[in-house]
Amino acid sequence: MAEDMLAADGRPLKASLNRALRRQKLRALMLIAPLLLFIMVSFVMPIFDMLFRSVENQIVSETLPRTTLALQDWDATAAQLPDDPVFEAMYTDLVLAAEYKSHTRLGSRLNYEMTGISSLFRKSGRAVGRFDTDRYTDAFQEADPAYADPAQWAEWMADDEIRAELPRTADAYDGWAKMLVSVEDELPVEEEPWDFVYTALYADAQAGADLPISVDLSGVEPVSLQAQFEDIDEDWLDPDVWLTIKRYSPDYTSGYFLNSVDLTKGADGIEARPENEQIYITLFIRTMIMSMSIMGMCVLLGYPIAWLLANLTDRTANMLMILVLLPFWTSLLVRTSAWKVLLQQEGVINDILVWIGLVADNDRLQMINNQTGTIIAMTHILLPFMILPLYSVMKTIPPSYLRAAKSLGATNWTAFWRVYFPQSVPGIGAGCILVFILAIGYYITPELVGGTKGVFISNRIAYHISSSLNWGLAAALGTILLVVVMLLYWVYDKIVGIDNVKLGG
Amino acid sequence: MTSTDGAFVAFDRVQKSYDGETLVVKDLNLSMPKGEFLTMLGPSGSGKTTCLMMLAGFETATHGDILLDGVSINNIPPHKRGIGMVFQNYALFPHMSVAENLSFPLEVRKIGKSEREEKIKRALDMVQMGDFAGRRPAQLSGGQQQRIALARALVFEPELVLMDEPLGALDKQLRETLQFEITNLAHELGITTVYVTHDQTEALTMSDRVAVFDDGRIQQLAPPDELYELPENSFVAQFIGENNTLEGVVQEIKGETCVVKLDSGEIIDAVPVNVSKVGERTKVSIRPERVEIGRDRLEADAHMLKAEVLEFIYMGDIFRTRLRVAGIDNFIIKTRNSPDQTRLKPGEIVEIGWMPRDCRALDA
Ligand SMILES: Nc1ncnc2c1ncn2[C@@H]1O[C@H](COP(=O)(O)OP(=O)(O)OP(=O)(O)O)[C@@H](O)[C@H]1O
Numbered sequence: 001m002a003e004d005m006l007a008a009d010g011r012p013l014k015a016s017l018n019r020a021l022r023r024q025k026l027r028a029l030m031l032i033a034p035l036l037l038f039i040m041v042s043f044v045m046p047i048f049d050m051l052f053r054s055v056e057n058q059i060v061s062e063t064l065p066r067t068t069l070a071l072q073d074w075d076a077t078a079a080q081l082p083d084d085p086v087f088e089a090m091y092t093d094l095v096l097a098a099e100y101k102s103h104t105r106l107g108s109r110l111n112y113e114m115t116g117i118s119s120l121f122r123k124s125g126r127a128v129g130r131f132d133t134d135r136y137t138d139a140f141q142e143a144d145p146a147y148a149d150p151a152q153w154a155e156w157m158a159d160d161e162i163r164a165e166l167p168r169t170a171d172a173y174d175g176w177a178k179m180l181v182s183v184e185d186e187l188p189v190e191e192e193p194w195d196f197v198y199t200a201l202y203a204d205a206q207a208g209a210d211l212p213i214s215v216d217l218s219g220v221e222p223v224s225l226q227a228q229f230e231d232i233d234e235d236w237l238d239p240d241v242w243l244t245i246k247r248y249s250p251d252y253t254s255g256y257f258l259n260s261v262d263l264t265k266g267a268d269g270i271e272a273r274p275e276n277e278q279i280y281i282t283l284f285i286r287t288m289i290m291s292m293s294i295m296g297m298c299v300l301l302g303y304p305i306a307w308l309l310a311n312l313t314d315r316t317a318n319m320l321m322i323l324v325l326l327p328f329w330t331s332l333l334v335r336t337s338a339w340k341v342l343l344q345q346e347g348v349i350n351d352i353l354v355w356i357g358l359v360a361d362n363d364r365l366q367m368i369n370n371q372t373g374t375i376i377a378m379t380h381i382l383l384p385f386m387i388l389p390l391y392s393v394m395k396t397i398p399p400s401y402l403r404a405a406k407s408l409g410a411t412n413w414t415a416f417w418r419v420y421f422p423q424s425v426p427g428i429g430a431g432c433i434l435v436f437i438l439a440i441g442y443y444i445t446p447e448l449v450g451g452t453k454g455v456f457i458s459n460r461i462a463y464h465i466s467s468s469l470n471w472g473l474a475a476a477l478g479t480i481l482l483v484v485v486m487l488l489y490w491v492y493d494k495i496v497g498i499d500n501v502k503l504g505g
Numbered sequence: 506m507t508s509t510d511g512a513f514v515a516f517d518r519v520q521k522s523y524d525g526e527t528l529v530v531k532d533l534n535l536s537m538p539k540g541e542f543l544t545m546l547g548p549s550g551s552g553k554t555t556c557l558m559m560l561a562g563f564e565t566a567t568h569g570d571i572l573l574d575g576v577s578i579n580n581i582p583p584h585k586r587g588i589g590m591v592f593q594n595y596a597l598f599p600h601m602s603v604a605e606n607l608s609f610p611l612e613v614r615k616i617g618k619s620e621r622e623e624k625i626k627r628a629l630d631m632v633q634m635g636d637f638a639g640r641r642p643a644q645l646s647g648g649q650q651q652r653i654a655l656a657r658a659l660v661f662e663p664e665l666v667l668m669d670e671p672l673g674a675l676d677k678q679l680r681e682t683l684q685f686e687i688t689n690l691a692h693e694l695g696i697t698t699v700y701v702t703h704d705q706t707e708a709l710t711m712s713d714r715v716a717v718f719d720d721g722r723i724q725q726l727a728p729p730d731e732l733y734e735l736p737e738n739s740f741v742a743q744f745i746g747e748n749n750t751l752e753g754v755v756q757e758i759k760g761e762t763c764v765v766k767l768d769s770g771e772i773i774d775a776v777p778v779n780v781s782k783v784g785e786r787t788k789v790s791i792r793p794e795r796v797e798i799g800r801d802r803l804e805a806d807a808h809m810l811k812a813e814v815l816e817f818i819y820m821g822d823i824f825r826t827r828l829r830v831a832g833i834d835n836f837i838i839k840t841r842n843s844p845d846q847t848r849l850k851p852g853e854i855v856e857i858g859w860m861p862r863d864c865r866a867l868d869a
């Protein structure tokens with residue numbers, strides 16, 4: 001029946017209704033569009049960027065494409081050095097990377113995984129141009145001048161047959177030509193190829209390929225690239241260096257995340273980091289525990305205040321509310337510094353305690369630059385976020401419930417606990433979520449009053465973003481924090497129910 | 506008048522002030538025997554709720570004693586008074602089911618589980634809500650919530666139950682059903698009830714006695730018929746039912762009757778209630794249905810008044826006629842729609858009168 005209903009103009013009623021609703025929806029969408037756009041750009045996109053950065057690792061394969069490829073055949077478990085082709089590939093990659101100046105960035109990246117690699121790369125970038133491989137260049141050019149002719153080279157390298165015969169040479173030449181155009185701003189047809197191209201040509205010849213113009217290479221003494229690298233730094237003979245490169249060569253890595261939970265990729269899979277490098281798990285746990293303590297403190301301190309506010313006349317309540325909101329109106333830094341003045345060992349509170357005689361002068365309380373300091377200062381800062389939702393929920397609980405409970409024979413305490421408290425739980429829930437989530441991500445206050453023992457995971461994130469520039473690790477830590485918060489949110493939803501959270505009304 | 510001896514509930518010269526400046530309750534004296542259904546009736550702000558709250562223990566009397574079963578309860582906290590209470594907004598605990606709501610007063614009294622269940626079932630059956638034990642208050646209609654509130658106030662078998670405008674939010678029909686149910690229950694269970702309302706019909710139909718409140722005082726405390734027929738002052742006369750008021754001066758008092766000279770010059774007979782001497786000003790009150798048209802049924806020497814018919818309203822069971830009498834335009838008479846009744850026409854001039862005992866000379 002319903003399908004046959006027609007509107008006044010003869011169209012089906014449903015269609016007319018849908019059209020009317022669509023227009024409404026469109027208007028609603030246009031109203032929220034600016035905010036939506038703003039949130040997309042300033043919130044959703046950064047979050048996805050962060051998620052991406054925490055696993056992204058293209059720098060290794062982009063900077064050392066040939067090495068990455070060559071290392072695939074290397075058996076890392078044997079604790080032996082990789083063989084010559086790997087060194088050849090590294091030679092080519094490094095020369096090019098040094099030209100592109102990307103070897104130092106790569107060095108910093110790998111340094112997160114193995115200390116010392118950064119300086120190794122910096123040093124090698126400078127030295128790799130001075131390898132003895134000019135011996136090959138000379139041998140070829142002396143055997144036939146065509147090998148010194150840029151135009152001839154260009155012609156050969158355009159010939160598919162020759163390219164198929166000389167794969168290494170073609171690859172090295174391509175890399176060189178591309179670099180030449182983009183970095184040196186020169187044309188390959190006018191420039192003599194560099195040593196590493198001749199090195200590749202020599203390697204192709206050694207592998208039995210037919211050269212465009214055959215050359216007798218029996219008289220050329222081979223250059224050991226391994227020895228050349230050793231000359232730069234003995235670390236190149238450390239299998240661990242190669243292991244690190246191989247391990248972090250995939251485009252995507254779980255390395256940052258492993259690092260975030262104090263693990264690392266060892267020779268036989270994932271293993272714990274050395275004891276003295278394990279900091280993040282402790283930090284995460286500390287952040288959780290301290291955020292919970294701050295949340296607990298806020299409930300304990302805020303509940304009675306909110307109750308008082310909700311049961312006063314509006315005039316008085318408004319006056320007191322201003323006091324509650326006062327912290328919002330003073331600068332965060334000023335407040336935190338004030339806590340420093342109050343809490344430090346030579347500070348006001350200690351002075352008073354000493355003066356009263358509760359504390360000995362040489363035994364002043366340590367209340368700042370530790371967890372106590374962080375908890376005190378953050379509780380103060382976050383308290384309004386607990387009081388406000390509590391107050392607005394309590395305001396909606398009519399006093400007649402308490403009276404009813406008492407008239408039914410409940411003592412003051414029972415009436416409160418069984419009747420009033422359950423109805424204020426949504427307020428507690430809202431306050432706790434607010435305070436906890438704010439606390440978990442706070443870093444200015446812990447930074448200023450937390451010392452070393454009272455800092456949060458967010459302080460490490462800030463450090464990696466602004467000081468160590470290890471954004472991948474910062475992103476991984478941030479992602480873990482995000483997931484933990486969502487997990488807690490989910491648990492909360494299961495236990496209390498998220499529709500049980502009220503910010504008022 | 507208000508001897509508190511043997512009374513179950515007694516207010517003894519109770520005063521209450523919230524702000525220390527004005528008395529909301531002034532010199533309240535009241536005593537109730539066990540099992541009585543007493544209604545406090547009065548205009549808004551007259552102090553009814555305040556009295557109830559003092560009795561329940563949520564407000565303290567500024568002066569005077571409140572006695573329960575002969576014992577002063579001034580210093581007993583609310584939860585120890587054992588008084589059942591029904592609130593205007595029901596105050597059912599929203600986070601508990603109906604059964605849990607009813608179980609609450611029993612649990613705090615440490616009553617065993619099986620006994621509790623039995624009592625809850627009995628209480629729910631009593632208000633015909635046996636099938637709703639598992640529901641939340643929000644899933645009930647207003648009338649159903651009201652019944653549950655009643656059941657909750659009764660489930661722990663209090664001897665005294667207080668109800669503050671329990672039917673205020675319900676529609677007329679539901680109110681009438683529930684009025685009937687509440688009175689029946691109260692009498693069946695033999696509980697003493699103090700009921701607050703500002704609906705006079707409710708007060709008259711339900712109560713054993715009604716206390717009319719105004720200005721922090723009980724203006725009259727009497728059974729409904731007495732209250733209606735024998736109001737003791739002009740406030741009660743005006744407040745309860747419809748009433749015609751004529752103003753004048755007492756001219757003569759002879760025992761049970763007196764003669765009043767109205768401001769317009771006419772003379773009428775009345776019962777002196779609040780007047781004691783000749784020359785005093787008075788408000789004379791006559792119920793519309795006690796006014797007679799013509800002399801037929803009155804004494805031969807009864808004083809009569811000339812009246813002009815202004816309006817005649819046919820109301821089915823009765824006729825309501827508005828007259829101009831002694832200079833006032835809103836003198837109402839009500840006559841039964843009986844076959845021999847004449848229907849007056851606007852403009853007609855008639856003579857009206859009444860039995861002297863139906864006409865009460867009250868305070869001015
Ligand atoms: N908590 C309070 N603080 C101050 N004044 C109050 C308070 N409660 C009531 N009053 C005042 O006391 C007077 C009597 O109030 P009460 O509530 O007893 O009236 P009521 O007869 O129940 O009226 P209603 O029929 O409107 O419920 C009113 O003038 C009211 O303003």
Ligand SMILES: [Mg+2]
Pocket residue numbers: 553554555669
């Ligand atoms: Mg009231």
